[in-house]
Amino acid sequence: MPPLIGIQVPVVSLVDEGFPQTVDRLNELGVNAMFVATQAFDRGVQGRRAEFRPWPGHGPREIDDHRGGAYFTQHAEYYRGTLLGPWRAPDTDVRGVDVLEQLLPVAQARNTRVYSFILENTHSGLTRLVPNWSKVLQVDAMGRTDNYACIRNPDYINWMLSLVEDQIKSYPIDGLMFGSERNGPLGNVLEDGGLARDGRPYCFCEYCVAAGERESIDSQRAAEGYRKLYSLATGHDDPVEAGDSAYVRFWRLLLKYPEIIAWEQFWHRGYESLLKRIYGTAKFLNKDLQVGWHIWHHNSFSAVYRAQMSFAEIAEYSDFVKPVIYNSVAGYRIHAYIRALCKSIYRGIDAQTVYDLHRQALGYDEACKFDDLPGRGFSPDYVRRESARTVGAVAGKARVYPGIDVDVAAPDHVIRTTPESIGESLSAAFQAGVDGVVISRKYSEMEVKNLESIGRTLRALGHA
Numbered sequence: 001m002p003p004l005i006g007i008q009v010p011v012v013s014l015v016d017e018g019f020p021q022t023v024d025r026l027n028e029l030g031v032n033a034m035f036v037a038t039q040a041f042d043r044g045v046q047g048r049r050a051e052f053r054p055w056p057g058h059g060p061r062e063i064d065d066h067r068g069g070a071y072f073t074q075h076a077e078y079y080r081g082t083l084l085g086p087w088r089a090p091d092t093d094v095r096g097v098d099v100l101e102q103l104l105p106v107a108q109a110r111n112t113r114v115y116s117f118i119l120e121n122t123h124s125g126l127t128r129l130v131p132n133w134s135k136v137l138q139v140d141a142m143g144r145t146d147n148y149a150c151i152r153n154p155d156y157i158n159w160m161l162s163l164v165e166d167q168i169k170s171y172p173i174d175g176l177m178f179g180s181e182r183n184g185p186l187g188n189v190l191e192d193g194g195l196a197r198d199g200r201p202y203c204f205c206e207y208c209v210a211a212g213e214r215e216s217i218d219s220q221r222a223a224e225g226y227r228k229l230y231s232l233a234t235g236h237d238d239p240v241e242a243g244d245s246a247y248v249r250f251w252r253l254l255l256k257y258p259e260i261i262a263w264e265q266f267w268h269r270g271y272e273s274l275l276k277r278i279y280g281t282a283k284f285l286n287k288d289l290q291v292g293w294h295i296w297h298h299n300s301f302s303a304v305y306r307a308q309m310s311f312a313e314i315a316e317y318s319d320f321v322k323p324v325i326y327n328s329v330a331g332y333r334i335h336a337y338i339r340a341l342c343k344s345i346y347r348g349i350d351a352q353t354v355y356d357l358h359r360q361a362l363g364y365d366e367a368c369k370f371d372d373l374p375g376r377g378f379s380p381d382y383v384r385r386e387s388a389r390t391v392g393a394v395a396g397k398a399r400v401y402p403g404i405d406v407d408v409a410a411p412d413h414v415i416r417t418t419p420e421s422i423g424e425s426l427s428a429a430f431q432a433g434v435d436g437v438v439i440s441r442k443y444s445e446m447e448v449k450n451l452e453s454i455g456r457t458l459r460a461l462g463h464a
């Protein structure tokens with residue numbers, strides 16, 4: 001079977017540059033699968049380029065009006081029984097466009113598979129526009145409503161399954177990819193929410209507390225432990241204990257409140273359960289549909305998250321996995337991650353030491369001066385290693401399509417991808433034995449010279 005050559009495409013690009021014209025252009029590069037964002041509140045996969053990036057040489061120069069929501073025609077009958085009804089994206093530049101209806105005949109006539117990409121992210125806060133969304137939100141350890149939906153809230157789960165059922169029954173899609181870029185409360189607190197969120201400890205909503213009780217986890221002890229951890233991570237913990245380092249106090253808390261770890265893994269089980277239900281629902285409706293997961297970049301930086309996201313286990317409910325292995329932007333992202341940890345549990349330890357420990361613990365040959373990371377990025381060797389690790393872990397049970405960095409948006413001081421670097425990272429992935437690639441993260445931000453490099457490299461590798 002020839003490798004899958006996928007690319008993530010926002011709806012607005014298809015409207016801006018034409019449905020058949022875009023598919024033809026991508027086919028010329030060797031693309032045989034389009035991952036189109038059908039449900040997203042996140043500009044990372046939807047909309048034109050980021051405002052702070054220059055025009056990539058195709059599409060309009062103006063920035064679009066991105067709001068987010070569904071980019072296909074939702075059918076009300078699938079959303080009965082959930083507070084969250086259909087919510088069509090009100091973006092003015094794509095208003096009234098049903099991306100699946102328009103793309104499927106054009107793509108399938110050109111032997112190009114269409115994968116629907118549902119991205120759960122709500123970093124943008126745009127879900128505040130959706131009626132009743134405020135009623136499915138998490139609750140933190142202080143009892144405050146959080147900005148993210150709870151993965152155990154029945155209305156939220158049913159809404160997600162409604163989207164899946166609606167798409168599969170209404171459109172002849174070839175595949176479905178679901179992505180979520182958030183983690184459990186432990187990681188969220190320790191890294192102050194990462195680049196996109198705040199560092200609140202969650203979730204203690206009524207559904208989580210009840211489910212915790214059924215699993216014999218003391219939610220009150222967990223909440224108390226997380227309140228103390230939040231104080232420690234934000235530098236507001238007990239001054240009497242300050243004679244010990246933050247790292248020692250972190251361990252003291254874990255030993256005193258094992259419920260902290262229990263609640264972290266409990267959150268993760270809820271997340272896994274959502275993925276399993278999406279998988280089972282999709283396969284029940286169409287057993288031939290290819291169902292898989294966008295595994296966010298955090299998997300490359302956090303040992304805790306990596307320990308939870310065992311690809312060997314994920315392979316049991318996946319047809320494919322797309323680990324994000326964006327090497328150029330990886331330097332900037334791990335730099336931010338390590339800096340956040342150095343403000344919480346590694347307070348007082350220099351960032352170089354923490355980075356050196358982490359890169360070795362994660363298995364990367366990426367030694368460098370810590371502050372050079374954003375301008376240096378990670379090498380193609382990182383792409384090879386992470387691809388090979390994933391291929392080894394799934395052991396043939398799921399296909400592996402790593403996400404390849406092509407102009408992923410980042411501030412000016414961050415290294416940019418080049419035609420050469422893209423050629424090297426694509427080659428490194430195939431060297432590791434992957435079943436395909438997903439060119440990421442969105443066509444609208446990819447520069448013309450870099451798109452051309454994809455075609456050249458794939459032809460040289462014999463894949464186009």
Ligand SMILES: [Zn+2]
Pocket residue numbers: 138139150151152153203204205206207208209
């Ligand atoms: Zn909850």
